[in-house]
Amino acid sequence: MKAIYSVSLKLWLPLLMLGTFALLLSIMTWMHYQDRATELVTLSRNFVSRDMASLQREMEERLRTGEYVRAGQALSSRGTNTRYQALVALDERGRILHTTRLALKNMLAEKVLEGFDVQRFTQMRRHNRPDVHLHSDGRRLNVYFPLRLTHSSSEIRSLRSGALFASYDLSTARADIWAQIWRASLPTWLLLLIVMMVLTVFLHRVVTRPISHLVRVAGRLAGGGSVLSDIRGSGELVGLGEAFNEMSGQLMEQTEILQESEARYRTLSEETPVWICRFLPGGEITYANGTYCDYLEKSFGELLGSSFLLPLSEADREAVMGKLSALTAESPNHSHEHQMLGSHGELRWQHWSTHALFDEQGRAVFYQSIGEDVTERKHAEKLSTRFGRVVEDSLNEIYIFDSGTLQFLQATQGVRENLGYSMEELKKLTPLDISPEFTAETFADLIAPLRSGAEQRIVYRTIHRRKDDSRCPVEVHLQLIDDEPSVFLATTNGNSMRAS
Numbered sequence: 001m002k003a004i005y006s007v008s009l010k011l012w013l014p015l016l017m018l019g020t021f022a023l024l025l026s027i028m029t030w031m032h033y034q035d036r037a038t039e040l041v042t043l044s045r046n047f048v049s050r051d052m053a054s055l056q057r058e059m060e061e062r063l064r065t066g067e068y069v070r071a072g073q074a075l076s077s078r079g080t081n082t083r084y085q086a087l088v089a090l091d092e093r094g095r096i097l098h099t100t101r102l103a104l105k106n107m108l109a110e111k112v113l114e115g116f117d118v119q120r121f122t123q124m125r126r127h128n129r130p131d132v133h134l135h136s137d138g139r140r141l142n143v144y145f146p147l148r149l150t151h152s153s154s155e156i157r158s159l160r161s162g163a164l165f166a167s168y169d170l171s172t173a174r175a176d177i178w179a180q181i182w183r184a185s186l187p188t189w190l191l192l193l194i195v196m197m198v199l200t201v202f203l204h205r206v207v208t209r210p211i212s213h214l215v216r217v218a219g220r221l222a223g224g225g226s227v228l229s230d231i232r233g234s235g236e237l238v239g240l241g242e243a244f245n246e247m248s249g250q251l252m253e254q255t256e257i258l259q260e261s262e263a264r265y266r267t268l269s270e271e272t273p274v275w276i277c278r279f280l281p282g283g284e285i286t287y288a289n290g291t292y293c294d295y296l297e298k299s300f301g302e303l304l305g306s307s308f309l310l311p312l313s314e315a316d317r318e319a320v321m322g323k324l325s326a327l328t329a330e331s332p333n334h335s336h337e338h339q340m341l342g343s344h345g346e347l348r349w350q351h352w353s354t355h356a357l358f359d360e361q362g363r364a365v366f367y368q369s370i371g372e373d374v375t376e377r378k379h380a381e382k383l384s385t386r387f388g389r390v391v392e393d394s395l396n397e398i399y400i401f402d403s404g405t406l407q408f409l410q411a412t413q414g415v416r417e418n419l420g421y422s423m424e425e426l427k428k429l430t431p432l433d434i435s436p437e438f439t440a441e442t443f444a445d446l447i448a449p450l451r452s453g454a455e456q457r458i459v460y461r462t463i464h465r466r467k468d469d470s471r472c473p474v475e476v477h478l479q480l481i482d483d484e485p486s487v488f489l490a491t492t493n494g495n496s497m498r499a500s
Contacts, residue, residue: 014196014199014200014203017196017199017203018192018196021192021195021196022192025185025188025189025192029181029182029185032181033177033178033181036177036180036181037138037174037177040170040173040174040177041134041141041170044141044168044170044173045132045134045141048132048141048143048166048168049130049132049143051078051081052130052132052143052145052164052166053130053145055074055075055078055145055164056145056146056147056164058071058074059071059074059075059089059098059147059164060147060148062074063148063149063150064148064150071089071098072089072098075087075088075089075098075099075100075164076098076100078100079100082169083168083169083170083172083173084100084166084167084168084169085114085140085167085168085169086100086113086114086115086116086165086166086167087099087100087164087165087166087167088100088104088109088113088164088165088166089147089162089163089164090109090121090147090162090163090164090165091149091160091162092125092149092160092161092162093108094108094109094110094116094118094121095107095108095109096108096109096112097149097162109121109165113165113167114167115135115140115142115167116142116165117142120133120142120144121144121163121165124144124145124146124163125146125161125163128146128161129146130143130144130145130146131143131144132144135167138170138174139169139170139171139174140167140168140169140170140171141166141167141168141170142165142166142167142168143164143165143166143167143168144163144164144165145163145164145165145166146161146162146163146164147161147162147163147164148160148161148162149161149162272289272291273291273372274291274370274371274372275288275289275291275292275295275369275370275371275372276288276289276291276292276368276369276370277289277292277308277368277369277371278366278367278368278369279308279366279367279369280366280367281324281364281365281366281367282307283307283308283309283321284305284306284307284308285303285304285305285306285307285308286304286366288300288303288304292371295373296311308369309321311340312338312339312340316338316339316340319336319338320336320338323336324354324356324364324367327354327356327364328358328362329358329362332355332356332357332358333353333354333355333356334353334354334356335351335352335353335354336351336352336354337349337350337351337352337374338350338352348373348375349373349374349375349377349378350371350372350373350374351371351372351374352369352370352371353369353370353371354367354368354369355367355368355369396412396414396491396492396493397411397412397414397415397418397474397491397492398410398411398412398414398415398489398490398491399411399412399415399431399488399489399490399491399492400487400488400489400490401430401431401487401488401490402485402487402488403451403480403485403486403487403488404485405430406430406431406432406443406488407427407428407429407430408426408427408429408430409427409487410423411423411426415492418464418466418472419434419464419466419467420466420467420468421467425467431443431490433465434464434465434466435462435463435464435465436463436465437462437463438462446458446460447478447480447488450478450479450480450488451480456479457477457478457479458477458478458479459475459476459477459478460475460476460478461473461474461475461476462474462476464492474492474493475492475493476490476491476492477490477491477492478490
C-alpha cells in the first residue's frame with residue numbers, strides 16, 4: 001500500500017484560498033490587459049492607415065510635379081513620430097528611394113529593414129491595395145502602401161509604381177498599458193491580502209484550531225489517556241467532538257474493565273503454585289511470575305531479558321528450540337519435559353506446556369509457558385518401575401484379580417511359567433478356572449471375611465491346574481486391596497512344588 005502524504009491544515013488551507021483568489025485576479029488582470037492591447041492595436045492600425053494614406057497622397061502629388069526633394073521632406077516629417085521604427089519609400093524592386101535615415105538610401109529593404117516581407121510587398125503591388133498587419137511578435141505594425149512614382153498625362157495608369165513601408169512600434173505602448181493596469185490593480189491585491197489575513201484568522205478559529213484540538217484528543221485517546229473535547233457551536237466538527245467524547249467515555253469504561261482484568265490476572269498469576277513465563281522467539285524472557293522467580297531464587301529484574309533456555313543443557317536447548325520452532329498457527333501448543341540444574345547444582349525435572357502466539361503473516365510473536373517441578377514424580381515413577389521389575393523377577397508367584405469380576409489383571413513371570421498361560425490368556429480367566437476344588441459359592445464364602453473387613457488376610461491351601469491339565473499344590477495368601485478400583489492380591493510360595 002502506497003504511503004499517503006499530507007501537510008498541515010493551517011498551512012495549506014489559507015494557501016489554497018490565497019492561490020485561488022490570486023489566480024482569479026491574475027486571470028482578470030490578464031484579460032483586462034488583453035482587451036487594452038487589442039484596443040491599442042485597433043487604434044494604432046487606424047492611425048497608421050490614415051497617416052500613411054495622407055503621406056501617400058502628398059508624396060504622389062510632389063512626385064507628379066517633379067518636386068522630389070519636397071516629397072522626401074514630406075516623408076521625413078513623419079519621422080518625428082518616434083513610434084515609426086522604419087519609414088521608407090521604395091521603387092518597384094524594393095530599393096529605398098526616400099527614408100528617415102539617410103544611411104539606408106539606395107539599399108534593398110529586405111536586407112536592411114527588420115520585418116520587411118518581400119512576398120507581402122509583391123502581393124501589395126500586384127493587387128494595388130494597402131497591407132496593414134500585426135507582426136508575429138505582437139510588438140509592431142508593418143504597413144505596405146502603394147506609391148505611384150511617375151505618371152504620364154496621357155495614361156490612366158502610372159508608369160512606375162513603388163511602395164511606402166512603415167514599421168510602427170507598439171512595445172512601449174504595451175508596457176505603458178501593463179504599468180497602468182498594475183497600478184490600478186495594486187489596491188485590489190492589497191485588499192485581497194487583507195481579506196486573506198481575515199479569512200486565515202477566521203478559518204483558524206472555526207476550522208483548523210478545532211481540528212487540531214480533535215487530533216490532540218485522538219492522540220491522547222490512542223495513548224490510553226482520558227480527555228474530553230471542548231468544541232462549542234454547531235456544525236460537523238461539533239458533532240465529531242461529541243463523538244470523540246462518547247468514545248472517550250466508552251474507552252475509559254473499557255480501560256477500567258481491562259485494568260481490573262489485568263489486576264485479577266496478575267494476582268492469579270503471582271499467587272498460582274505453577275510457573276508462568278513469557279518469552280520471545282529468541283528465548284528472551286519478558287515476564288515471569290513470582291512462583292517461578294522464587295523457584296530460581298532470582299528477582300524478576302534478573303530474569304527479564306535473560307534466556308529461558310539458560311538453565312538447560314546444550315542438547316536440551318536444541319531439542320526444546322526445535323520443538324518450539326515447529327509450532328504453527330494451526331498447531332500452536334506443545335508440552336515437553338526436560339532436566340535443568342537447580343540453584344544448588346542438583347538436577348531437577350520440569351514439565352512445561354507452551355502456547356505460541358502468531359501474527360497475520362504466521363510468524364511467532366511470543367511464547368507463553370506454564371510449568372512445574374516434576375522431580376518427585378519422576379523419582380516415584382523410577383522407583384515404581386524398579387519395584388515392578390523386582391516383583392516381576394521375584395520367586396514368589398503373585399496374582400492380582402478384580403474384586404468384582406474375579407478376572408486376572410496382572411500376574412508375575414513365575415505365575416505364567418508355572419501355569420503355562422500367557423498374560424493375554426490369563427486375563428480371560430478367574431481363580432475358579434485354575435482351582436477346580438472351588439465353586440463360585442465356596443470361593444465366595446472363602447473371600448467373604450475379606451469383603452466384610454473381618455479379616456485383613458486369609459491363607460488357604462488348594463490345587464492349581466496348569467494349561468496342560470497337570471496339577472500342583474499351593475498355599476495361597478490372599479488380601480483385599482481397597483483401592484479404586486479394589487482388587488485382590490494373591491501370593492503363592494515359589495517352593496510349592498510343581499509336581500503333577
